[in-house]
């Protein structure tokens with residue numbers, strides 16, 4: 001519990017639990033792609049909690065052992081238990097506990113509990129997945145699933161990979177960056193040829209590359225893609241300078257001149273900056289909202305200062321006709337992102353992932369956002385999980401508690417009437433993302 005239970009909290013939670021939800025960000029392909037596990041520790045640590053195990057000191061080889069389904073649960077248990085004990089009170093671990101309790105009826109982590117869970121693991125199927133989502137009132141899912149298997153962006157463009165009704169894919173922008181250290185990008189000849197193949201036209205110059213990207217984005221829109229999504233804050237700074245084509249083109253030509261060439265960082269920055277601004281122009285022309293990762297990054301040993309949304313100010317300022325959906329509360333830089341949302345009419349806040357990064361921060365952010373940012377600009381939920389629906393729904397459960405805590409706090413302090421608090425919750429979870437993403441059919 002994040003809040004002392006009060007009558008107001010209970011009433012608001014009850015109201016929020018009945019509200020329909022637009023899930024503003026997942027990495028799910030949908031019910032047919034349900035991830036299945038044959039061993040309970042591997043199953044339970046799939047997702048973010050493994051990052052807290054690493055943060056607690058587990059090393060990558062040890063993690064590989066815990067993930068190995070051929071290692072017996074009893075053999076892994078001593079290693080798992082020693083690290084679980086260290087991180088079991090984090091919000092990531094809370095998701096694991098909620099899944100254990102709500103899905104498997106187990107109240108505590110123990111070897112016998114894991115062995116009972118192991119017996120239930122093979123039961124999951126797509127119908128179960130659909131029912132979970134429906135029971136949780138999720139009316140539609142905006143999903144970034146085409147960037148890695150089983151997603152296949154090329155097949156999607158050809159109309160061969162389709163999503164179930166209610167599932168809306170976004171275009172992964174990482175494909176179109178030109179930076180090293182990212183498998184999917186156009187960092188070299190191979191990546192550029194992949195884009196040429198998707199656009200079904202040759203690329204022999206920077207102009208042709210840009211035209212090919214535009215054609216792909218246009219085609220993706222015609223196949224139902226709802227937004228552009230970028231998470232390159234993992235790999236570079238969010239400071240995208242307005243770069244001249246004169247600075248960008250020689251770098252691109254180096255890739256064309258030699259199939260073995262690849263650009264390094266920071267030398268590739270002018271080209272990558274130039275292209276990013278081009279993509280924002282394409283977003284304007286094709287009327288795509290743009291979803292951007294900001295703040296905290298999954299995994300470890302990354303740098304969060306380069307991912308601070310404050311660095312995006314020149315992009316937000318310049319591309320005023322593009323609607324930006326900034327992710328994750330910019331954790332830990334809350335003030336910076338509240339400023340951006342207050343200051344720029346083209347910025348909305350998407351709290352995807354935030355409730356399991358830091359639920360108290362999420363609660364504070366919602367309370368402060370009510371007072372600082374028009375409530376029409378908040379997209380309150382995204383689970384940010386792959387095809388592990390139980391995790392996303394445990395996250396949603398926690399998110400609903402956090403929303404009820406924030407709104408009941410404001411109601412009890414006299415800032416909001418209870419009816420106003422209820423109205424805001426409905427806007428946050430459904431009406432705002434519906435309008436922002438043009439989901440008129442809902």
Ligand SMILES: [Zn+2]
Pocket residue numbers: 025026027144384
């Ligand atoms: Zn994500």
